[in-house]
Amino acid sequence: GGGVSAQNKGSWSAFLKSIASFSGDLSSLTAPPFILSSTSLVEFSSYWAEHPSIFVAPAHETDPKKRALLVLKWFLSTLKQQYASRSEKFGNEKKPLNPFLGELFIGKWEDAAGTTELVSEQVSHHPPVTAYHIQNKEHGVYLEGYNAQKASFSTTINVKQIGHAVFSIPAYNETFLITLPNLHIEGLVFGSPFVELNDKTYITSSSGYTAKIDYSGKGWLSGSKNSFVATLYPTGKERDTLYTVKGRWTKSFEIFEGSKKGSSIEVYDAESNPITPLKVAPLEEQDSMESRRAWRSVAAGIGSGDMDVVGAEKAKIEVRQRELRQKEREEGRTWERRYFSLSENDKILKELGPPIGVTPEEDKTGGVWRYDEAKASALTLKSETPLFLTPTSTMTKQTTKGSVQ
């Protein structure tokens, strides 16, 4: 990106001033129109499996430590999609749409790995929490997880991710618990924001292996952008390094045996591993709760730069949501999540959380969200609750002209 245009300088510096004093809820940030994205955060779950063959590869490895390495490799290969793909394609990171409660994003990948299916659902609005489930039944590989963000401002926007992912291969009765990286935004003052990752994350498995991934960026220890060092070791024996992976998550990384002596056993090059595009149903065939259908008019407004349309169309969604919440209160019930349920005393966190410091108590996302197989299979995606009722008298709220939340 080339930074802010002369025309947008004023609104950008006003925005920078406003974020210097914001509260921590990213969705409450009022951003200038040119930084708004027409993609909802509920879509971001798809970044986990844009390379289906790398996702399913662990299922075909019989040695558990090599399997753990393949899971680590897959995780590292998703980072570029998760954190850099938007700023690559569009020049800059943009502010995603804040999903409404019950918003869905459903799709599948079809390629050499067969069919890989995705469901993503906004399971909470206050605080915003997205849950997802990805499966490739043919290869017997499953991923599920949920996530929320907590932001703070100090020099720039700093984002702590709350939640985790669970990768499982039932054939080996094996589960991997994956933590999510904290991040900050760089390039903010120049009007060309992009993500840099910080600190450490872990992947720990029921077969007794743990990977620790240490992120660093430019100006930090290693010096180059988007760098990391990962080590894989038997859980609890950090010094007995089995593999070391080193490189840049946006470019390429190398895998070494042990603690990086000798030459690498594999080089992964992000550039030579093109993604498989996700297929989603045409808008007319989508459920009214599906993201792209629900936001289509807002997206059109963003596309044409018409902020009056954006404001009015967002207001329709907000009004409908308030009506639904009101009706639920009156009837003494809560919104029924389509695919996920809260898990009490979660077994996975109990078993795998302690070695990597993950506890359910620390997971402040309104609880631990798990894919509910029974719910999902009983489902017919037919809308009992249309998203848009006929306009009512409550339909008055409109955000300040020219800037929309």
Ligand code: 0T9
């Ligand atoms: C889960 C991911 C997450 C969501 C995004 C922080 C961020 C919203 C959350 C964490 C995905 O698995 C991975 C990738 C990118 C994260 C986003 C990057 C970002 O900037 C946004 C926040 C809400 C903003 O849009 C702040 C505004 C900023 C772009 C300057 C205008």
